[in-house]
Amino acid sequence: MTYRKLSTISLGLMVIFGTSSEKVLAHGVLINYHPKEAIEIQAKFENGNPMTNAQVVIYSPNNPNQPWLTSTTDDEGKLMFFPDYSQKGDWTVKVRSAGHGDVLNIPIELSSSNPQPENSSSPSENKNIVKSQPESLHSSPTMKQKLMMALTGVWGFVGTALFFSRKK
Numbered sequence: 182m183t184y185r186k187l188s189t190i191s192l193g194l195m196v197i198f199g200t201s202s203e204k205v206l207a208h209g210v211l212i213n214y215h216p217k218e219a220i221e222i223q224a225k226f227e228n229g230n231p232m233t234n235a236q237v238v239i240y241s242p243n244n245p246n247q248p249w250l251t252s253t254t255d256d257e258g259k260l261m262f263f264p265d266y267s268q269k270g271d272w273t274v275k276v277r278s279a280g281h282g283d284v285l286n287i288p289i290e291l292s293s294s295n296p297q298p299e300n301s302s303s304p305s306e307n308k309n310i311v312k313s314q315p316e317s318l319h320s321s322p323t324m325k326q327k328l329m330m331a332l333t334g335v336w337g338f339v340g341t342a343l344f345f346s347r348k349k
Contacts, residue, residue: 187346191338212276212285220287224258224276231258235278242270242289254278264289 212224224232234253237260241249254260254276264272264287271286322330 183346187342188339191342195335195338212274212283219261219263220272221259221261222254222274222276222285224254224260224278224283226281231256232276232278232281233258235276235282238275239264240273240275241265241268242272243268245273 211227212222222237224235224237226232232254233256235258237250237252237254238248239250239252239262240247241264249265249272250262252260252262266289269290271288274285274287276282276285
């Protein structure tokens with residue numbers, strides 16, 4: 182096979198596979214949380230499917246090496262938990278399912294303008310601030326990353342074509 186035929190075939194395959202394939206997102210994971218009296222987390226794959234029955238391990242700020250809570254998500258990829266609001270700092274949430282997963286830090290701080298009541302025992306009476314995570318957070322590759330991936334793929338095809346077309 183000549184170099185010209187091989188490069189034409191390689192270019193044709195790249196065009197066919199590059200334009201006809203759908204976006205593959207099975208490895209990406211999105212985890213969001215919504216502060217309420219409890220904290221509700223929702224874990225999804227990047228394609229939008231919920232991480233059903235995913236393993237969730239939560240670590241408190243005071244003891245980040247020992248799990249504070251171990252549980253699983255429901256059918257919608259959700260889990261609700263009531264943190265100990267007396268422990269300010271970052272609560273670490275690890276979610277894993279079938280080899281895919283992510284880690285999320287949820288900051289809980291005491292409000293300096295509204296100090297915590299001394300005799301408060303319910304989370305709704307606490308004047309704690311749980312900062313919310315922006316909804317638009319996701320881990321899609323940037324345009325530069327996509328360009329770099331395309332260039333390395335092209336270089337791989339060219340290198341392979343040059344290797345097999347060399348004279349022995």
